[in-house]
Amino acid sequence: MTPDERRAFGARVAQLRRQRGLKQDQLAAAINRTASWVSQVERGVQPVVRLDVLQLLADGLGVSVQVLRPDAPQPTTPPPPTEEEPNDLDEARLLISGHPALDVLLAEHQPAETPSIAELRTAVDEAWSLTHAARFAELSSVLGRVLPRLERATRTAPTKDRTEAHLLLSQAYQALAAAFVRQDEADAAWVAADRSIRAAEQSGKPLNVFAGIYRLAQAFVRLKHLDQAEHAASSAVAVLAQHSATGNPQPEELSIQGSLHLVLALVAARSGQREQARQQIGKAREVAGRLGADRNDFNLEFGPTNVEIQAVSTAIDLGDAGEALDLGKQINAEQLSPERRSRLLMDLGRAHAQRRHIGEALECLLRAEELAPETVRTHISARSTIRELVLVAGRSASPDLLGLAERANALE
Incomplete structure (x- = not known):
């Protein structure tokens, strides 16, 4: 948009408001924006x-996109909606519904079989491997087996093993929170993150x-509770600093x-808040410089x-597609x-979409899909x-783009 176009658009927003x-x-x-952002839009800034x-x-504003901006692309007619598929984490969502170990509460004696801490440790490691690989259906299956056993272990294992059982339980819930965030199940992520914090303290x-608080802040961001996300992350950063x-x-x-600076x-x-976002990226760079290498604590x-x-990602959210590229x-x-590499490719696809580089955006998204479908x-x-690319391409949308949109249910 030229400066004149921004001012005309801003005046239109102010009039409709x-x-x-x-x-x-x-x-x-x-x-879910700030009053300062609205003011800047209306002033053409x-x-x-x-x-x-x-x-x-x-x-x-209660109007259509075309009323707000007449030159915006007209939406194409979407295909008939397909039957909704089950979420890959539906089984895991049920796991966090209600108390996790009711049978133990009423048991008159300890169960004969106590889960092996070594086996539980291996299962939690597997859960995190699946999370990083964005294989959420398999993750749900693994946690469906291990979470109930971990919950029981924290209550029934020998005293010498309970500390590690609580730690493993915290790690399992953190994996679940991370997966829920990535599948846009933020309310479930909130529950899982909260349970991870409790288990970690025990x-x-x-x-x-603090790692659990990071997961909690991520859930708040996805829920668009930005004030809660900022409070959780900034409180934790202040104590750590x-x-x-x-x-x-320690490096950990x-x-x-x-990581908390990145959340902020x-x-x-x-x-x-452009300046604050860049300041937090700068602080994260400073911490990463002290760390000196990419790690997976x-x-x-982080690194x-x-x-x-x-x-x-921050540059894209701020509308600076050129800087992002x-x-x-x-x-x-x-x-x-694979999950993190896929996320980078998705963000680059977003940046190309902002620049109306349809071919480049599609290529990035298809490569991201190969890594983490x-x-x-x-x-x-x-x-x-993907939806935006289809709208911009209109009738000239390629079969590859339409196929991607169908697989992602992006036109529903």
Whole structure:
């Protein structure tokens, strides 16, 4: 958009807002943005070029996208809806519904068979491998077997084993929370993250509590509870920063601290707070520099590479597609998990979509699908980007694009 186009668009937004009797802060609350962002849009400072943001703004104003912006692409007629498929984590969602070990509460004696801690440890490692590979249906099956056994172990195992049983339970719930976030099941992720924090505290491993808070903040972001996400992450960062300032922090502590800065960058970007988002990315880079290498402490995959991947995502959320693509060219993510590499490709696809590079965007999304098909099929940003590409391409949409849209159910 040119400066004149931004100003004309902003004036249109302001006019429609006043017609509905809304104040800027009321409109901002309705679309999960800040009043400052709305003000910048109306003044022509903040461009609105993404179709998903344009749709969000139109919904908040109670008008169609075409009324808000007449030159926006006309939607194509979607195919008939297909029968809804079960979610890959439906079984796991049932696991966190209700108390996890009611039978133990009423048992008059200890069960004859106590789960082996070694076996449980192996199962939790497998769960995290499946999470990193974005193989969520298999993860749900594994956790369906191991979570009930872990819950029982924390209550019935010999005293000497209960500390590790609580730690393993915390790690299992963190894996489940991470998977729920990636499948847009954020309410379930909240429950799983909260349980992971409780189990971590009972294990006597405080850093695992902070790792659980990271998962909780991610759930809040996906729920669009940005104030709760900011509170959870900033409170944890403040304590970690104070602790690390008094001595030589272990690498594991730095990994959590840096990851929480990335959450705060995400919160700021989603709130349209450009400067704060860049400041948090800068702080995460500083922590990654102290760490010196990519690590996988607490399955966070934090390190210099992951910071740059998040910088790409942040730039896209701020509408800076060119910056995102420039950053993406410098990243070698081959050492990271399939899920994380797929996420980078999805973000680059989003950036190309912002620039209306349909072919390049489609190529990135197809490569992401090869790495982690379940993630692309369920990730809300990926589906939104695919839908946008179909709308922009219109009748000239390629068979590859339409096939991807069908597999992702992006036109429903």
